[in-house]
Amino acid sequence: MSLTRREFLAAPAALAATSLLPTGLLAAVAAETPALPDLSSWERIRAQFTLDPSYAHFASFFIASHPEPVRAAIDGYRRAMDRNPFHIIEQGLFEDDAHNVPLQVQTEIADYLGGRAQEVCLTGNTTTGLALVYHGLPLQLGDEVLCTTHDHYSHHESIRLATARAGASMRKIKLFDEAATATTESIIDALLKDIGPKTRVVGLTWVHSSSGIRLPIREIASALRARSNPGLVLVVDGVHGIGATDETIATLGCDYFCAGTHKWMFAPRGTGLVWANADNWARLRPTIPSFSDLDQYTAWEQDIVPTSPNNANRMMPGGFHAYEHQWATAAAFAMHKQMGRARVAARIRSLNDQCKAGLAANPKVTLHTPMSGDLSAGLVAFEVAGVKPLDVVKQLLAKRIIASTSPYAITYARLAPSLVNTPEQVERAVRAVREISG
Ligand SMILES: Cc1ncc(COP(=O)(O)O)c(C=O)c1O
Structure with a gap:
């Protein structure tokens, strides 16, 4: 957008206030926000989450636990907005493009998507x-x-x-x-x-x-x-x-x-x-x-x-x-x-391959997800003979494994191995399903 956004939605009172706008508020937020941590190992990546360690979390796809860099960014913006909501939001939304925060977000997303x-x-x-x-x-x-x-x-x-x-x-x-x-x-x-x-x-x-x-x-x-x-x-x-x-x-x-x-x-x-x-x-x-x-x-x-x-x-x-x-x-x-898109995808694929192979080896389990990593991603849907999907999930929970059921007219149990999981946890989940299936 070539015109400054300063005028956008600026009622006369707000326009008058903009001349008093302290500069560099958002730059100060950025300066306060820590740089990205070392994410070179899966252990370090898992350490970014404050998930309850007494559970193995296989339903993270439902809604995210915020990792540390996201918590830090939220906290930085929140502190700044609580200090000075009018100026921070006014500047972040309606300042020129160089200071427009949604535009920075769109730019970061576009880079990941390969678009503009x-x-x-x-x-x-x-x-x-x-x-x-x-x-x-x-x-x-x-x-x-x-x-x-x-x-x-x-x-x-x-x-x-x-x-x-x-x-x-x-x-x-x-x-x-x-x-x-x-x-x-x-x-x-x-x-x-x-x-x-x-x-x-x-x-x-x-x-x-x-x-x-x-x-x-x-x-x-x-x-x-x-x-x-x-x-x-x-x-x-x-x-x-x-x-x-x-x-x-x-x-x-x-x-x-x-x-x-x-x-x-x-x-x-x-x-x-x-x-x-x-x-x-x-x-x-x-x-x-x-x-x-x-x-x-x-x-x-x-x-x-x-x-x-x-x-x-x-x-x-x-x-x-x-x-x-x-x-x-x-x-x-x-x-x-x-973390790297290819590296993340390869890790998710490998954990899901392991999960599918483990479940498929169980004669009481029917897998509904294709075995091929080219036709699947991070979700494994399955049934256990003689046990309702909701009961599978309940029994897994009793073993401190968080799974979910699919919210559809025909429902299955789901395990979703993701970056918060380890191969050992996948093994544990597969073993637990084996115990449930009897
Ligand atoms: C396939 C699919 N689409 C849409 C949604 C809804 O997602 P949101 O909460 O982002 O609207 C879900 C929820 O998990 C989903 O599984």
Whole structure:
């Protein structure tokens, strides 16, 4: 944005106050915030978390425990805001680009995604991102949004609410009967054969929290482009892929990528993002007034509608937020950059491979997650013969192992080995399942 944001949302009283604005407030926060620690070993990485050590935590993907660099960033911003909320937030939001903190967050995220800062919209979670995208799409009477039976409640309901409003329809298809035996080809075939002449949008989930399968989004996107309706839009719920896989998300081939960053990325609770390129942002209609788009604000001042194309900032839900959390998102992405995306993904894959191999060796266990690391990520979904999934989870808890059940009509037990776990803990979990299965 070329114009200073200083004027943005600045009522006359606030404008007068800005001339008194102490400079360098945020620089002082940054100076107080410790540099990233040594993250060269898994032990050091695990030491960043204050998780209760009397449990083995295999449900960290549910919502993040903040690691030390994120806690430090939150604390730094919080202290500063508690000292001087008006100046810190006013400066951080509406100062020129060099001092704009959301822009710094967008820049850090874009670097991880392989995209551009202007392509990143900050949201509060995956759910908000999905709702903003589906409600923003110019759906017409009779259009169809195709999704799958495997998607999350937040995804289905975003589509249902948006299509109902537009007079469009939604249809859910099965990509497979059993995730564990699905292949890239079978998934693509199942999807393509169900795309009809009215299908305008396809909604998919990257890593399914129902079964742990990871859809081959890159291959699916290129098949859709080559063999389906021109202009078809692909929306991806990517929350369990980001931070768990080694992918350049901005080049995956989807049109809209929605994710919470408060799961695998370890960003503060209540943070998320939508990534799309400029053309795809331009085709959306915003739902919530933004506090981050000067054109929208000046158009409002002039009592006209904005004439410039819609963009990621205009889609960013306005109103004030828990900025110490939103702004500390940058620390989580910086931490991931320092750990290394490929290294993180390899570690998660190796722990999950170990978990799957251990469970698969148990004849009483049915694995629902594909064995292949190319079609899975950090979630292992399984059943134990004769024991309900909730009872598996309860019995694991009694052994101080935290697992979870999948929140779907058909539910499975889940273990999600992640950076907070060790191979020894995975072994312990596998052994515990063996004891439960009798
Ligand atoms: C696949 C999937 N999508 C969306 C969500 C909702 O995520 P959020 O809390 O970031 O909205 C979840 C929750 O775990 C999920 O598993």
